[in-house]
Each structure stands twice: as structure tokens, then as C-alpha cells.
Amino acid sequence: MDLLTCRRLDEIIEKYKEEKSALVSILHAVQGQEDYLSEEIIDYLSEKLSIPASQIFGVASYYKAFSTQPQGKHTIKVCDGTSCHVRGGEKLLTRLGRELQIAAEGTSEDLQFSLKKVRCQGCCQVGPVIQIDDVVHGPLTQEKALKIIKEHGD
Numbered sequence: 001m002d003l004l005t006c007r008r009l010d011e012i013i014e015k016y017k018e019e020k021s022a023l024v025s026i027l028h029a030v031q032g033q034e035d036y037l038s039e040e041i042i043d044y045l046s047e048k049l050s051i052p053a054s055q056i057f058g059v060a061s062y063y064k065a066f067s068t069q070p071q072g073k074h075t076i077k078v079c080d081g082t083s084c085h086v087r088g089g090e091k092l093l094t095r096l097g098r099e100l101q102i103a104a105e106g107t108s109e110d111l112q113f114s115l116k117k118v119r120c121q122g123c124c125q126v127g128p129v130i131q132i133d134d135v136v137h138g139p140l141t142q143e144k145a146l147k148i149i150k151e152h153g154d
């Protein structure tokens, strides 16, 4: 890990180390800065915080907000809330995963897309919906969703 990254991590540790839930706060801050919690970062935090790496990895894996894998350039969130589900949300998720060759909650090999299943996005009237980065799209058919996603590819 480069010196600059170590310095950034040290600053985060210093800022949050006295908090009651220091580890969670530190992981949030690190993920916001470094994109994902790599094995290298977890090992560094483990040494600095004197917490076993396995324990840090356990926390990082438990919360959906954290990722221990690199994230794609674009994040596709497929709503599987009740309303979207009955309108085909889950089938849409399966189809997108198949087309993009992404396992559930995974990232494409070319690091273009990460796929996530999410709960109600608060716009059920236009379901089923997906959110790509910050923009919600709906109502969608599987073909429409694929077309929108293709427009985001390089």
C-alpha cells in the first residue's frame, strides 16, 4: 500500500478511534475514500487497531454498506420491494445478472457494473425500477433496462 493511502487511513483512525463504534465508523470512512475494503486495507487496519483481520472482515461482510470487492464504475440497484417484485423485479435482477455475467451482488469482470438488489426506492408507481448511479428508471421491461444499461457502458 502506498504512503499516501497509509496516511489517509491513519487520519481516519485518529479521527474515529475514541468513538464507541469506532470500527464501523472507520470502515464507513475508509470505504468512502478508498471505494472498497481490500484485504490490504483490512490487514493495515487490523495492525493499527489491534483487532484481528478476521473480525474486521466479519464486520465488513456483515453490513451491506461495506464492500470487500472492487466496485464497478456504475452501480445498478434493482428494486425488489413488494410492488416491484410483483411487477417482475426479481426476474429483472436475474436477467440483468445473466446478461452482465454478474453473480448476485457482484461486479462485472471489466469493472463497468456492480449489481445490487435493494428494497423499495419510494417510487412504486413507476415500478419495476432500477437505479443506475443516482438516476431511477421505470417502469421497465427487461429489454428497456438492458438498453439503458448498454448506454452506460464504455
Ligand code: FES
Residues within 6 Å of the ligand: 079, 080, 081, 082, 083, 084, 085, 119, 120, 121, 122, 123, 124, 125, 127, 128, 129
Ligand atoms: S417497491 Fe420498488 S419502488 Fe417501491
